[in-house]
Amino acid sequence: DTGVSQDPRHKITKRGQNVTFRCDPISEHNRLYWYRQTLGQGPEFLTYFQNEAQLEKSRLLSDRFSAERPKGSFSTLEIQRTEQGDSAMYLCASSLAGTGGNQPQHFGDGTRLSIL
Amino acid sequence: GQQVMQIPQYQHVQEGEDFTTYCNSSTTLSNIQWYKQRPGGHPVFLIQLVKSGEVKKQKRLTFQFGEAKKNSSLHITATQTTDVGTYFCAGNFGNEKLTFGTGTRLTIIP
Numbered sequence: 523d524t525g526v527s528q529d530p531r532h533k534i535t536k537r538g539q540n541v542t543f544r545c546d547p548i549s550e551h552n553r554l555y556w557y558r559q560t561l562g563q564g565p566e567f568l569t570y571f572q573n574e575a576q577l578e579k580s581r582l583l584s585d586r587f588s589a590e591r592p593k594g595s596f597s598t599l600e601i602q603r604t605e606q607g608d609s610a611m612y613l614c615a616s617s618l619a620g621t622g623g624n625q626p627q628h629f630g631d632g633t634r635l636s637i638l
Numbered sequence: 639g640q641q642v643m644q645i646p647q648y649q650h651v652q653e654g655e656d657f658t659t660y661c662n663s664s665t666t667l668s669n670i671q672w673y674k675q676r677p678g679g680h681p682v683f684l685i686q687l688v689k690s691g692e693v694k695k696q697k698r699l700t701f702q703f704g705e706a707k708k709n710s711s712l713h714i715t716a717t718q719t720t721d722v723g724t725y726f727c728a729g730n731f732g733n734e735k736l737t738f739g740t741g742t743r744l745t746i747i748p
Contacts, residue, residue: 555735557738562741563741565681565728566738567738624730626671629680632680
């Protein structure tokens with residue numbers, strides 16, 4: 523079990539630029555989740571995939587955000603035209619599929635995004 | 639909306655004292671999970687509670703799920719320095735995602 527890996531660990535960019543993050547889940551996990559976490563807050567759900575299908579997106583996810591999981595393995599999260607408010611830790615988690623969300627989620631170390 | 643509230647936000651205890659964090663939802667939960675996040679780290683799954691009134695123990699940690707499945711608590715007996723971190727509850731409302739509480743940050747005074 524190599525765990526969930528995320529790349530890059532840190533990203534500093536200027537406002538208005540596009541950024542893309544990558545997440546590699548635990549290999550046997552078919553569910554993959556993206557969260558955003560700001561200082562002093564809990565992880566905030568953004569979207570999740572089961573295999574390659576994106577099954578739910580948060581209303582918080584504006585049109586500038588897009589996520590893909592093309593082959594049901596790794597996933598990418600892209601933010602276009604970044605804004606100051608996008609500065610946060612972006613966490614990826616994976617799990618086995620279950621009903622009612624009752625499977626433990628395994629988190630990666632996250633990508634910390636700083637917008638200048 | 640479906641929210642999970644958690645109190646207190648911070649807790650400072652002397653090493654050896656007990657610690658409790660509480661989680662509340664305005665609507666019934668399907669299940670609740672607890673996670674621990676060390677400073678600079680990522681959330682790590684601790685436990686899941688599913689049944690009304692369920693109590694589970696992990697060494698010095700005791701987790702409870704309320705009878706109405708709207709609240710939960712985590713109690714740590716005789717805290718140690720290794721318990722430092724932020725404890726999050728994460729509720730599931732019958733869909734496929736978790737709604738995290740704001741967390742309780744535990745610091746230990748040696």
